Amino acid sequence: MELLSENKRAAIWSIALLIVGLLVWELSISAQAVNTGELTEYELLTGAGTAKAGVPPPSEVAVKAWQELSNPFYDAGPNDKGIGIQIGYSIYRVLTGYFLAAIIAIPLGFLIGMSSVAYKALNPFIQVLRPISPLAWMPLALFIIQDSEASAIFVIFICSIWPMLLNTAFGVAGVREDWVNVARTHELGAFKTAFTVVLPAAAPTIVTGMRISIGIAWLVIVAAEMLVGGTGIGYYVWNEWNNLDLTSVIFSILMIGVVGMLxxxxxxxxxxxVAYVE
Amino acid sequence: MANSFLSIEKLTQRYPDGKGGEFTVFENASFGIEKGEFVCILGHSGCGKSTIMNILAGLSEPTQGVVKMDGFAVSGPSLDRGVVFQNYSLLPWLTALKNVTFGVAARFPDWTKQQVEDHSIAFLEKVGLSGDAIHRKPSQLSGGMRQRVSIARAFANEPKLLLLDEPFGALDALTRGTIQEELLKVWSGTDQTVFMITHDIDEAILLADRILLMTNGPLARVAESVEITIPRPRMRTDIVEHPNYYAIRNHLVQFLGKRSAELAGQVSAPDEIHSPETVRIDKTQDDAVEEQPLLQAVKT
Known part of the structure; x- marks a missing residue:
């Protein structure tokens, strides 16, 4: 075993686990044999002789995935769009809401981080607003904005603003005083200091906040789209559930995971x- | 003193002591530094050396008193007063070279990028850094190399006054020796005025034209100004042979060991100005005077 590097050994284990998992899944489903024994008239009437709608085996999911991924962008009407189009809608909403949040959260975070008065003044609002589930805003957003598309974007905006805001404030407040003194002794102005010293110094913390935010935004978009409907991967999952097409449900769940990972x-x-070592 | 290049006039620093009263670090401290002089300040921790340094750098404001440079009162930090901090204060996301060009570009805003870079590289070479090392980040450099970069950054800016806050405090003794000599090399041939805090007596004698001695705090004062009567250029291995070396060293050790505590904590009249008393020890000239009683003592 020592002949293989750690990464290679880990990869072998990953593949082995995948194969075992898929095999167990496949076999456990084909074992659900259809009742073929003698049936009473009543049983035949209630449909006990037909196969139950069950969880599909991985082989079916793989076939479905192949079909969908080989033609991801087809559009055959409101209820029949390719997976690529649905994911595209979701990513568009996530990125729009996310960048609107970043435009507000990062400058505001700078302000809060640099001024303790601003921090103390805004902190009560942040503490109350932050723990609210983003979906709780949905009814209010729908009523005020009167547009489901924009409401979904608003929900993404409101859920991704907090980690970015707090991390930016935390990162900016934690910039070492020595570095700020270097800027001061070099007579850098406020903007020059912010961009050449504070921003690079706080960048790792800010980007960590951005990373947390994008993760939350991707979690929330699925739920938001289940509510607003129309398009998007969240709507797709819910629509396929209504169609009782579990193969598509499983396939789309996997796609949500893959996009989130990317x-x-x-x-x-x-x-x-942006990382640096002190 | 009032006509000195840098004059510190009646500087007082008080802090609230947390019990409603005030704590005076130093009071009415006054001294001057001439252009091109290398002055070290020695004193125990807590005597306010770093506070004086921060006031000179413009990073903090004194309770009372003024600092004048070239006849004008200084306020706030300025490119005319460069600082080398004890912990190097290099920006860790920039390479060594970029840390220097960062300062040079701020100092000479009309220079082209090429000029800034050439000037920076020249100063890095003066402190013995060249080639691959200048493109590394501070985390990839040793402590000694980092402080070299910091010194290069300060000298490259050619400030009117250079402030060094215990620049070698965090270095091992061998590295310290090498960099002290490099500092002397960079300094000599310029008319750079340097004010340096140190804890190390030998370092102060090697580097300084004059050493200011501070008594212990609170109510510390700059009690003496000791001239270093050892000719330049100085090498650390040679100066110990000089007749003045141990005389000066003994004087400093005596002061820091005993008199700094004896003179401490004296409350003064409100208008009393605490100027340091000038001390000049020169064995090469007072030989006859000082050694005669000794010889007599042996004879009797």
Whole structure:
């Protein structure tokens, strides 16, 4: 075993676990044999002889995935769009709400981090608003905005603002005084100091907040789209549940996971870029 | 003193003591520094050396008193007063070179990028850093190399006054020795005025033209100004042979060991100005005077 690197051994284990898991899943479903014994007339009338709608085996999910992914962008009417289009709608909403939140949270976080008066003045509001489940805003948003699309974006906005705001404030407040003194002894103005010293010093903390936010936004969009309907991966899951198409439900659950992982990885990359060792 | 290049006039620093009263670190401290002079200040912890340094740098305000440079009162930090901090204060996300160009670009805003870089590289070379090392981040450099970068950044800015706050405090003795000599090399040939805090007597004798001695706090004062009567250029291995070396060193040790405590805590009249008393020890000239009684003592 020592011949293989740690990463290779881990990869072998991952693949082995995947194969075992899929096999157990596949076998446990084909074991649910249909009752083929003698049936009474009553049983035949109530449909006991037909196969139950059960959880599909992985092989069916794989076939479904192949179908969907080989033509992800087809559009055959409001209730029949390709998975790529649905995910595209969700990502569009997440990114719109997320960047609106960033535009407000990062400058406001700077202000709170630099001024303890601003921090103390705004802290009570933040503490009350932050623990509210983003979906609780939905009825109010729908009533005020009167547009389901914009309401979904608002919900993303409100859920992704807090980690970015608090992390920016925390990062900015924690910038070492020595570095600020370096800026002061070099007569840098407020803006120059903010961009050349405070921002790079606080960047790792800020990006951590951004990474937490994008994760939360992706969690929330699925639930929000189940409520507002129309398009998006959340709507797709719920629609396929109403169609009792569990194969599509499982497939879309997996897609949600994959997209979430990719979003997180993108911010992980950004995090590595701004990291520094003291 | 009033005509000195840098004059510190009746500087007083008080802090609230947390019990409703006040705690006076030092009071009416007054001294001057001439252009091109290298002055070290020695004293025990808590005597207010760092406070004086921060006031000179403009990073904090005195309770009373003024600091004048070139005849004008200073307020706030300025590029005319460069600072080397004890903990290097390099920006960890920038390479060594970028840390220097950061300062140079702030000092000379009309220079081209190339000028800024050439100037920075030249100063890094003066402190013995060149090649690959200048493109590394501070975390990839040793403590000694980091402090070299910090010194290069300060000298490259050619400030009117350079403030060094225990720059070698965190370095091991061997590294300290090398960098002290590098500091002397960079300093000599400039008319850079330097004010440096240190805890190390030998370091002060090696580097300084004059050493200011502070009594213990609270109510500390700058009691003496000791001239270092050892000719330059000085090498650490050579100066110990000089007849004045141990005389000066003994004087300093005596002061820090005994008199700094004896002179401490004296409350003064409100208008009393605490100027340091000038002390000049020169064995090369007073040989006859000082050694005669000794010889007699042996004879009798």
């Amino acid at each position: 979003l997180d990885a993108a911010f992980g990359l950004l995090q590595r870029r």
